[in-house]
Amino acid sequence: MHLTIEKTGAREWDEAHLKELFSEGFPEFITADRLVKQYIGRVREFFADLDLMLVDEDGVPVASGWGVPIRWDGRPNPCPRAAPRRWSAPWRDMSGASPPTPW
Template identity: 70%
Template structure:
């Protein structure tokens, strides 16, 4: 497959192509992060250079990835708390005139029919190249380990260390980053916080939530805490900080 990388905003993509590309991306409850909703408009307006699409020889988008530029001192303690805080730091840093030196890779998706062909890795490499070519000296990512959903009771600090018999990471997304020489830095136990009413969570998860308490939810990397008296469910999603450069 011959691929070309271009900015996602370089053209208007057919709706059916985008629908296919994003058809199996993230669970519906991801949209319940209220702080992301507050900042995402400015992210899209101010940082389109870090939103890239991989296009095949038939001019079809087959993968996409995006990130935000932030200022980071290179220490584990100085990292954003996770995905959401990265968006906040990028936006507020721009508003204050702080020059960024680090790209935070926020996500990557691949057309479902083409998974397993290395396109996710190619997307990460495209973002990494773009960062270095623009003068950013570091590239990090709050990685969402999808296999963690099978082990919602296991702390992320434990899960991120799990290895297969061949020594590679148990989680395939962590493994993809490691194949590109990225290293695990630390856990981000509350990378995002999703909040909604009980009715909203029942819709997002497809589960009845009859009592207050903690619930295992489909595609959830951790437990959902439900407070029926307050009519609220809160889910904190863990990620793993990894450094590429």
């Protein structure tokens, strides 16, 4: 099987394919935390370059993923252990409507 990676916003996706792909919903670590719920709506808006689809040779999406950049100096102590802290990190110093920068 040949797979490629595409940005999610690069084209229109067949609704039936998306429905199948997301039929099981989001993992509990995303839906169970209030901090994640607070920020998740802005993730695709601010980090569209990190919103990706894995697509098979027929153009059908088989996986989806997105990321939130964090600053990290390489030491283990400052790296947030819990998902909610990682989610909120890019917005901690943010003011206004501009997206945060991780570097």
